[in-house]
Amino acid sequence: MDFFEQQSRARHKTKLLVVYFVLAVISMILMIYGVAMLTGLFFLSRHHHYVDNLAPFTFWNPQLFLGVTLGTLAVILTGSAYKTMALAEGGSAVAESLGGRLVLTNTSNPDERKLLNVVEEMAIASGVPMPKVYVLDEEDRINAFAAGHTPSDAAVSVTRTCMAKLTRDELQGVVGHEFSHILNGDMRLNIRLIGILFGIFCIATIGRILMQVRGRKSGGIVLTGLLLLAIGSLGVFFGRLIQAAISRQREFLADASSVQFTRNPAGLSGALQKIGGYGSEMESPHASDASHLFFASGLSNEFFGLLATHPPLEARIRAIDPAWDGKFRRVDADPAANFGPYQHAAGPRPQSSPPPLPNLFGAVLGGTMVASPTANPTVVRAHAVLPNLGKPTPLHLQYAEALRNSLPESLKAAAREPLDATALIYALVLSADEAQRATQLAGLAGLVPQTVAVKLAALYPEAAATAAHARLPLVNLALPALRQLAPGQYSQFSQALQWLINSDGQVELFEFVLQKIVLRHLDSEFNGVRKSVVQYYTLKPLVPDCAVILSALAYVGSSDTGDIEKAFAAGAPYIYAPDNTVLALLPAGQCGVDQIDAALNRLSDAVPVIKKNLITACAQVVAADGVIMESEAELLRAIADTLDCPIPPLGVSEV
Numbered sequence: 001m002d003f004f005e006q007q008s009r010a011r012h013k014t015k016l017l018v019v020y021f022v023l024a025v026i027s028m029i030l031m032i033y034g035v036a037m038l039t040g041l042f043f044l045s046r047h048h049h050y051v052d053n054l055a056p057f058t059f060w061n062p063q064l065f066l067g068v069t070l071g072t073l074a075v076i077l078t079g080s081a082y083k084t085m086a087l088a089e090g091g092s093a094v095a096e097s098l099g100g101r102l103v104l105t106n107t108s109n110p111d112e113r114k115l116l117n118v119v120e121e122m123a124i125a126s127g128v129p130m131p132k133v134y135v136l137d138e139e140d141r142i143n144a145f146a147a148g149h150t151p152s153d154a155a156v157s158v159t160r161t162c163m164a165k166l167t168r169d170e171l172q173g174v175v176g177h178e179f180s181h182i183l184n185g186d187m188r189l190n191i192r193l194i195g196i197l198f199g200i201f202c203i204a205t206i207g208r209i210l211m212q213v214r215g216r217k218s219g220g221i222v223l224t225g226l227l228l229l230a231i232g233s234l235g236v237f238f239g240r241l242i243q244a245a246i247s248r249q250r251e252f253l254a255d256a257s258s259v260q261f262t263r264n265p266a267g268l269s270g271a272l273q274k275i276g277g278y279g280s281e282m283e284s285p286h287a288s289d290a291s292h293l294f295f296a297s298g299l300s301n302e303f304f305g306l307l308a309t310h311p312p313l314e315a316r317i318r319a320i321d322p323a324w325d326g327k328f329r330r331v332d333a334d335p336a337a338n339f340g341p342y343q344h345a346a347g348p349r350p351q352s353s354p355p356p357l358p359n360l361f362g363a364v365l366g367g368t369m370v371a372s373p374t375a376n377p378t379v380v381r382a383h384a385v386l387p388n389l390g391k392p393t394p395l396h397l398q399y400a401e402a403l404r405n406s407l408p409e410s411l412k413a414a415a416r417e418p419l420d421a422t423a424l425i426y427a428l429v430l431s432a433d434e435a436q437r438a439t440q441l442a443g444l445a446g447l448v449p450q451t452v453a454v455k456l457a458a459l460y461p462e463a464a465a466t467a468a469h470a471r472l473p474l475v476n477l478a479l480p481a482l483r484q485l486a487p488g489q490y491s492q493f494s495q496a497l498q499w500l501i502n503s504d505g506q507v508e509l510f511e512f513v514l515q516k517i518v519l520r521h522l523d524s525e526f527n528g529v530r531k532s533v534v535q536y537y538t539l540k541p542l543v544p545d546c547a548v549i550l551s552a553l554a555y556v557g558s559s560d561t562g563d564i565e566k567a568f569a570a571g572a573p574y575i576y577a578p579d580n581t582v583l584a585l586l587p588a589g590q591c592g593v594d595q596i597d598a599a600l601n602r603l604s605d606a607v608p609v610i611k612k613n614l615i616t617a618c619a620q621v622v623a624a625d626g627v628i629m630e631s632e633a634e635l636l637r638a639i640a641d642t643l644d645c646p647i648p649p650l651g652v653s654e655v
Helices: 003-045 050-054 062-086 091-097 110-126 160-165 168-183 186-210 219-262 265-278 313-320 382-388 394-406 409-416 418-429 434-445 450-483 487-502 509-526 540-557 561-575 593-603 608-622 630-642
Strands: 100-102 132-136 144-147 155-159
Touching: 003 062, 003 186, 003 219, 062 186, 091 100, 091 132, 091 144, 091 155, 091 186, 110 132, 110 160, 110 168, 110 219, 110 394, 110 450, 132 160, 132 450, 144 168, 144 186, 155 160, 155 168, 160 168, 160 265, 168 186, 168 219, 168 265, 186 219, 219 265, 219 313, 219 394, 265 313, 394 450, 409 418, 409 450, 418 450, 418 487, 418 509, 434 450, 434 487, 450 509, 487 509, 509 593, 509 630, 540 561, 540 593, 540 608, 540 630, 561 608, 593 608, 593 630, 608 630
Parallel strands: 132 155
Antiparallel strands: 100 132, 144 155
C-alpha cells in the first residue's frame, strides 16, 4: 500500500467515524427519550388520580421526542465544538492537555538529548518537518503518542519513563511507530476523534456534576444526574467502541512500518517487552479521551478486551519477534543501564557505529542526492521516487544519522538556540558575492538584534561550506528552535528574511524554497493552524496549475530548448489531464516564483490521487536526463513539502 492509498484510507476512516458517531447519538437520544417517558410514568403513577391520568398515557410523544433530540444534540455538538476548538493548535494542545512539557532544543539533559537526536534523525530520513517534542513528567509508565492536524503542527510525546528506561534502539522503534502515524494520516483522524467523542462523553460528565449537588431539595437533581450518568455511560461505551474500531488494526500496521523503517525488530520488541514489565497506564485525567493515540494501552480497564484500543502486547511482540521467550522485562534503575551498546549519555552513537555509506556526502540537498561541481552526478530513476514517498527505508535512517553527526558543531548548536537559529537561516541565503554580501550584512544590522548580526557573521563561513550539501536538513533542524521565538521576534525574523531575499532585486529559486518551507511550517505556530480542506476532487480546474509546476521544473533542469521540451513531455502524460484540456509547456515568464506559489497553494487542497499524479509527473520531469541537479531537487522538495507529501532522500536507496 503506497503513501497516497494510506491517505485515502485515513479519509475513509474519517467518514466511517462520522457514521459511528451518528449511530451513537441516535442510540443515546432513544435511551434518553425512553428514560424521560418512564420517569413521566413514574410521577404519573404517584398522582392522586392515577387511573384517570394513566389512561391517556402513550409511549409516543412527539413534543417530548423533539425536546429530547434537540437537547441531546445541543449538549453533544456543543461539547464536540468546544473540544475541537481547544485542540485547534494541533499536537501541542494535545500534549499539554495530558501534562506534557516541551523539550527545549538546547537542552543539556542526556535523556532529552537522546530523544531529540532520535526524532531529528527520523525527520531528516522521512522528509517530515521536525515536530515538537514533549515529555510527560508525571507519568511513570512507558507510553508515547504523536498528535496534530498536519506535519507542520505535529508533536511527538513520550512519558518520562519511556525516555529514561528505553535504550536508544528501543526508543527509535517507538518513535518510528509514531512517525508511521504521521506519515499514514492516522494523526489527523485521531485528533478529530478526540473532539467528536468529547461531546458524547459530556452527558456522563453532566450527570456526574449533578450527582454532587447537595441541599434540601436536591433529590430530584441528584436523581436526574444519576439517570444522565447511566445514559452517559452508554455514550462512553459507544465512544470506546469507536476508539477501538478506529485504532486497533492501525497499531499492527504502525509496528510493521517501524520495523521496516529501522530494520531493527529487536528495538521495537524490546520496548514492548519493557511495557509489559513497567506497564503503560496513564495517570492523566484526560487519558481516556486520548486512549486511541497512545503507543500502548493507556487504560487499565478495557472490559475484557472488548474496548481495547490496542492489540494484546503478546500478539504485537510475536508479530515482529516470533522467537520471543514470553517474558516481560524491567531494567536496573542505574541510568548507565539505560544505554545500549552504541549509546552515550549525550545521545548520539559513536561515529563508527553506522555502516559506511559510500559516496553519501558528494552532494546532498534536503535529503536529496544532487549533482554538484565537486561530485559526480547521482543517477536517480524516476520510478524510484514514488515508492519511497512516505515510506523511508533503513538506509534513509542510516543516512540521516550520518548526516546529522557530520554537521559542524557550531551549526548544530546554532540550530538549537532560537535567536541563533534565525542567524543560521540568514546565513543560508546570504550572497556568495563578497560585495553584495557586505551590503546585505550592513542592511541586516539595522533590522536584527546586534547579537544576531554578530552570530551571523561568525556562522557564515561554515554555513556556506555546509550549505552545498545540507541546506534543507539544516532548515529542518532549526525549525523547533524557531518555533520557540516570541511573537515579536518571529515578526522581526520574517520581515528581515523577506528583506534579505529581496535585497538583490531578484528572488532566486532556493530563496523561494527556503522562505516557503520555513514560513509555512512556522505559520501554524504563530498564526494558527491552517485548516486543510479538500476543495478539488477533479483535475480539470487544476490543469493550469500543473502546467506551471511542470514547466518550472523543466526550465530549472536545462537551458537548452530541446531538453526543456523533452523534460516537460516526459512528465505531462502522468498528470492524466482530461482530453478537453490543454497541458502545454508555458513560457518562462509565466512560471516564476509567484506563479509557483499560487499553484502550490491550490494543489495542496486536492485529493490524494491528484497529488500522486503530480508528484509522479514531477519526478519524470526531474529525472528526464537521469540526473537530479541541485536546483531541481530544491523545487521538487518544496513541491512535495507544500502538498504534505514528504519525500525521503532521493538516490540514497540506490547507493
